[in-house]
Amino acid sequence: MHTSTFSAASGERRHDCRIPPARLATAAVCASLLCACADVRMPNYRQPDTPVKASWSGQATPVSASEAITPEWWKEFRDPYLDSLVTKAIQGNFDVKVLAARIRVAEAAIGEARAGALPTLNAGAGASFEKSTGQNFARQFNLNTQVNWDIDIWGKVEKGVQAQTAEYRASEADWRAAYLTLVSDVSTTYFQILQLDEQIDSQQQALDKAKQILAIYEAQYRNGLLPNTRVLQQRAEINRLTTDLLELRRARSLSDNALATLMGVPAGEFKVPSGHLQEKIELPDVPSGLPSELLKRRPDIVAAEYRVLEAYDLVGQAKLAQLPSVSLTASGGTSSLALSGLLKSFTFGLAPAINIPVLDPGVRARVKTSEAQSEVIEQQYRKTVMAAFEEVENTLVNLDAHKKQRAELEQQIEHLRVVAAQVEGQLKEGMVSQLDVFEAERSLLGTQLALLANHQQILSDTVTLYKALGGGWPPVEVSNARR
Structure with missing residues (x-):
């Protein structure tokens, strides 16, 4: 420890060197030798390897996702009311707000990590008063300051900053993934509500027909x-049809509540106006994209890889902790029996220190733990990709099967329409009864309901595909680049 005392009254400076320079040099040599022994090497960051997929099934000519998916892909359904629902949900959904708050937390944590490389300054002032029997009243005043600085000569703090920056970017990707999920849920719930409206109308028609048939049966x-x-x-x-109608109305109310929650509105205080799904919602073209683009566009995959990068940096930080650390502590202060003499003399001290982890099992265990955790996160990344x-x-x-089913249902409806028209004509000629017409x-009507359900399935499949292909978010190159 090196101390220096200065007296303002005499102008003299006295030095006290407790550690000779030769010893400091010897310590530095030992530190260098230990540095050579510690394994702190880190390979360059590389994206974890995953099984390769060249193309998607049923797509002979893949199209770039950037050409097929726009950031506001839900507008492809050509429904202004859906557009307004999505806008309200993005502004009011609490899941998205929570993730936005986590982004701010992660950003603040970068500054906290960076502060580890900066010196700290503490200052204090005090006074003591003492009176003993037979002694004069004693008092003493003092001022003191202390500066501590852990010098980041190996870059351990910077590695922590890089890890936290990766977490910040992962948090941003989490928000984008939640954004995609939210828009997808709003769209599919809205489609389901319109489907239920159409089913309720059809069920009411079926119930009316059943009552007409009952009247004929009772007359007969x-x-x-x-x-x-x-x-x-x-x-x-009729009892069955009435029960089904009540169930459809119950499901409609629950869907309204679900949509209200997605938009941040209390359940029960929001209701979608009645409408018909097949009249309001167009079937857009199916988006497509290359499998390689999926890894760069899907927010959940991007977030998973950023966390791989974070784990990589934490391994590097744990390895660097095996190296000696250098710190400087400077202190200064003064004391006096009277306030008027408080600033007449000062004491300064400087204490450089080298901390060499010669035998610290915790340091080496931390390296192994970080490496094992990194392997876990890499496997989680591969799981997300798969x-x-x-x-x-x-x-x-699903899309391919539902579109083929749609073609069959449309043909079935055409055939049944011909049958219904012919039975209506036969009724006029007295060849059949009204019951045959009703049947x-x-x-x-049953086949039309099946076509309606098929229409909703195709819409939901399309929404899922937009979401699965990254929802129009730009590609992200996760690398060792830093903010």
């Missing part, structure tokens, strides 16, 4: 043309 029963069991069966059918591939592939399979209309 009174005339002895039909057994009572047929009347009871029809009444049971799940993304599966999501896209499943959605493409034909009911069959047509």
Whole structure:
């Protein structure tokens, strides 16, 4: 420890060197030798390897995702009301707000990590008063300051800053992933509400037809043309249709509540106006993209890779902790029995120190823990990539199957319309009864409901595909570049 005392009254400076320079040089040589022994090497960061996928199923000519998906992809459905719902949800959803707050926390943590390389200054002032029996009243005043500086000569603090910067960017990607999920949920919930509205209308029509059939059955029963069991069966059918109608209305109310929560509105205080899905929502062209682009565009994959980068930096920081650390402590102060003499003399001290972790099991254990944690995070990244591939592939399979089913349902409806028209003509000629007409209309109505459900499935599949392909977010190159 090197101290220097200065007396303002005499102008003399006295020095006290407790550690000779030769010893400091010897310590520096020892530190250098230890540095050579510690394994602090880090390979250049590389994206974790994952199984390669060349193309998507059922796409002979892949299209760049940037050409197929726009940032406001939900506008491809050509429904201004959906656009307004998405806008309100982005502004009011609390999940998105929570993630936005986490971004601010991660950004503030960068400054906190960077502060570890800066010196700290503490200052204090005090006074003491003492009176003993038979002694004069004693008092003493003092001022003191102390500066501590852990010199980041190996870059340990900078590694921590880099790790926290990666976490900050991962938090941004988490927000984008939540944004995509939110827009997807708003769209599919809205489509479901419109589907339920159309199903409620169709179910009401079916119930009305069933009541008309019951009236005919009851008339035939009174005339002895039909057994009572047929009347009871029809009444049971009306009970079933009424139960289903009540269930559809219940589901509609729950969907309204779900959509309200997505927009940050208390459940029960929001209701979507009634509408028909097939009339309001157009089927857009199916977006597509190259598998390689998926890894750079999907926010959840980007977030996972940033956390791989963060783990990489934390391993580097743990390795650097094996090296000696250098710190400087400077202190200064003064004391006096009277305030008037407080500034007449000062004491300064400078204490450089080298801390050499010769035997610290915790340091080496921290390196192994960081390396093991890094491996876990890399595997989580690969898991995220594989799940993304599966999501896209499943959605493409669903879209292909539902579109083929749509073609079959449309043909079925055309056939049933011809049947219904012919049965209506036969009724006018007295060849069939009104019951036959009702049965034909009911069959047509059932197939139309199946086509409606198919329409909603294709819309939901399309929304899922937009989300799965990255939702129009620009590609991100996760590398060792720093802010």
